[in-house]
Amino acid sequence: MNVDEPPDLERFAVDIVPFEPQHAGGFAALVVDTLREFGFEPDPVLDQDLDDPVAAYAALWIAIAGGEVAGSVALRDLGGDVYQLKRMYLRSALRSRGVGKRLLATALDWARTNDARAVTLDTAERMVAARRLYESAGFVQVPGGGPPRQGQERLLYELRL
Template structure:
């Protein structure tokens, strides 16, 4: 997928670019929330089914995102991140669209995600892309720093099933 000078490609979870971007994301979140408040099992190469990198025209990895299958037709979006210098240029929307395409190609029609209340830009991206707030699911139930969203691909509507 190519748009606005950026390309999104499937990459190994453990690629150096992927590790660098995920470390930057974790550092931002730890600073914003004054510690690591992520509930549940952190994603790894063993449980992430798809990892994508966004590259600029020079080939620099500037964003990423991944999918973790939750069972049946559902998957969770994990580790969506765009480097600060590249924000506001459509990279996150490009990665999100590519993740949705990857999900559909695997027969996954329900995408869920968790973000935090301090991540206004992420909330704006997801709601503008058709993700609706849903009750916390899985490891996020009871978390005071988790906001959960869901989208049924192709309809833009939440499924009404949570868990």
């Protein structure tokens, strides 16, 4: 599946499930397709987590629609009861339908259950809709940011739990 996914993807119910090895190919395709949709190219250093997602993340969930990987969200353990939200991606046909909120809530519920004191994330300046979603969940922009990705500044956000 690529960014030109069939428009009928939106007619399917969406289930959010923990990542399983059989999701690896669909997860990698989702990440690459979404990066390209927003004008980024995969980077062998920044995207090495795709080689072994289970090792890269404390927790990873997949949104399944019509039997296909249609979304994802992950948490990386930064130590000190702080997690970093990663790989929050969703196929365009499912955006603005509450699926992103469900993915985010799944990750934040897990963080709270696991006694996290904060969740951080970084996102590109151009990701306006994603930034609105994070802010609506209580994330606030803080000084700093991740490494620029192909010239695009990264903004750092934090949510105290």
